Amino acid sequence: MPSPPASPPGPAALRVSPGGLCLMDEAVSVSVSGLAPFSEVAVRASLEDEGGVLFQSWAWFRAGARGELELGRAPSLGGSYLGREAMGLLWALRPPPEQPRRRLAKRDVGRPFGVAFEVFQGREPRGTPLCRALSPRGFMAPGLRRLPVREGRLRATLFLPPGPGPFPGLLDLYGSGGGLVEYRASLLASRGYVTLALAYLAFEDLPSFPDVIELDYFGEAVEFLKKQEQVQSTRIGVIGLSKGADIALALATFWPGIQAAVSISGSGVNSFIPLKVKDLTIPPHPFDLSKSKVTGDSELVDYSEILDDPRDPATWQCRIPVEKSLSKFLFLSGEDDRNWPSQQFCREAVRRLQESGRHVEFYCYPGAGHLLEPPYLPLCTASFHKIFGVFVLWGGKLKEHAKAQEDAWQRILAFFKQHLQDPPVKCNL
Template identity: 65%
Template sequence: MKGSSCASSRAGMAAQVSVLPAPRCLFDDPVQILVAGLQPQQAVTLRASLVDESGELFQAHALYRAGSRGDLDLSRSPAVGGSYLGVEPMGLLWSLQSKTPYKRLAKRNVLTPFHVDIEVYDGHGDMSHLLGKCTNERWFLGEGVKRIPVREGRLKATLFLPPGDGPFPGLIDLYGSGGGLVEYRASLLASRGFVTLALAYMAFEDLPAMPEVLELSYFEEAVNFLRKQQQVKSTGIGVLGLSKGADLALSMATFLPGIKAAVSISGSSFNSFIPLQGGGFTIPAHPYDLKKMKTSDESGIVDFSDMPVDHRDPTTWDCRIPLERSLAKFLFLSGLDDRNWKSDLYCQDAVQRLQQHGREAEFCSYPGAGHLLEPPYLPLCQVSIHKVLGMFVYWGGQWREHAKAQEDAWHRIQAFFWQHLMDADMPRSKL
């Protein structure tokens, strides 16, 4: 990820576009976008373009006026129109949208970067006169990070190892009920100094799309595998999960030895969707009231947020995860515009139960944030196809608020794990 500025202009172009501190960076790195060589107060349009691995084009644009010296600095210059308004240094990234409705931007192959073309055009809205162009190469795998596929015992996973001998804090990373083996968050965490195991548990290879039951012993295999890695600090493992992966993280921290810290992202304090089977017990799935499912007549988008039976109803209490028994530390993150389920209420339930047992927990809720809280600068996905259910699902969220929530949550997650797994402050990036 070395370099000082972007090769910014072609012969004959009037403006120079640059990305600092380097044109190559990790995807979660903030950058400074500069434009020089404009006329004072010149009206210009900046456009970002990214083509994902399926060939889908994502774009964002913003209208600006150059300063008195003919330059622009997106960390200080306000956008006056377009995909966002005001001073938004990373707005061209987090506001990327596809013209195809309900497309989610996600990284399938972490061994390759996303290339973001940043162009500046003369005038507001008429993008016919290109003045300058630059490409920002954004990686999900830092220099020296190793990616190792894992097929040991029943495990379907990918291990990411930071460069060096360690010891490093060890993490298990779980995504939601859409299934598959999702690697891009785990690879970024490894790039920040965590040995990270991205773990699949449904809808991948021979794992069924909708299992009749999930076995706690499968997740115990993952914990034991990670603890055996020489680079992992021996004091305990962390686990983080999004959506269904979040309640699994809470269950792992409750029932499995060796889990020292757990992060729930847009999760539930109740076992969701699929019964969880442990040694001599089964936690049933939280019941749903199908009559409360809301569907848009025109688009067919499904809103699940009112479907779960009220968690205060005594008939749901055998679905609770008894996390108050755990000795682990907990961090709960939720968006107040989560339209998949009311994750904020579940977080409050978990925190209250912990406090009643003399325990502390960190909890942060974000106004305007939706369900899919991702690493920073990945754009908001309000609606997308649920791969297992085969229907369009409403996730919620407002663009600017969600982007700010992702930045804050990403910092909190890393600081939380550094504190409780290493008893140290979060290190600065060496990239």
């Protein structure tokens, strides 16, 4: 008896699950129904940043026998990435060709990005889409409060989770690019930490290149955190990226009351600007700008070879003596870091901690660059450094960097949970 004819496909429909607002670090499932069996379709993702610049990615797929398609199960056969990658369209987002070094960053964390998914007939995203859906991706969980802080010298933003707490406190520091960066802090606060995003360079009245950086400024931020009613003052952590990572290590070493410190793409030495710690001044690690390289179209600057070897005894006075600290440490770096050799430098700091019997975890990711951000933010291999006034090379390979960001974020959350939330704190998220 012959098989009955296949039912004609219905109107194509695109579904993003979970629907509604998701945090930027949360995975979603994208599926399409109502396609012709085994048909070829292209799926495009796009979002506009806060400057109106359009980031896009796309991939083409072959639908199943029932005209269905799920991006996490069906492999991309071409486009911005290849293979089975449920979140590939997000981490593969790219700026337009005329602005190839545009970095996707979030300045107003109170407003989510709107990611549009569209489905097209054929192998390229051309013509009128068969269907589309909008997925808002935010940085603040419901009920999270954002409070600007201008107390004494402090230039910061405080994020308070909903509920009475008490919650552990986190200090969040970004790198030498300066400004007040809030998006990682708001995501951490969304996971149940009172988080203070602290500016220390090139923001309001803060200079871009001070003659000296005073650790007391960061200590004041720690004490401010401890005074908050919702903060469990005996459970304080610090996280930093790049230059901010080195300051995070210095805080954990010299300032009392830091239980856990995360260094992302740090160096373990004091870099570029003298660091004043009470009556001690740690000089900057020796560097030679003549060793910087101009690459590509003569605009990109590669600084990865300007720092002297950290194993040279002549540089040891520039080390941050982390081995003297009682804090717990997590080091994260990428093997394709083109800003500085964070892998080599971190290994030296980790070795000293291990020899002193301290708790330290270290993960170095093949193919990952310098800017290890929260997951699903796209790779930025180079961007304009407003303080240096040049385009700086960061490094990283697309898929490897994306996988590193996913893994690193989970390790950060697990590390802080283990050392700051044991036993778990009450959180009404």
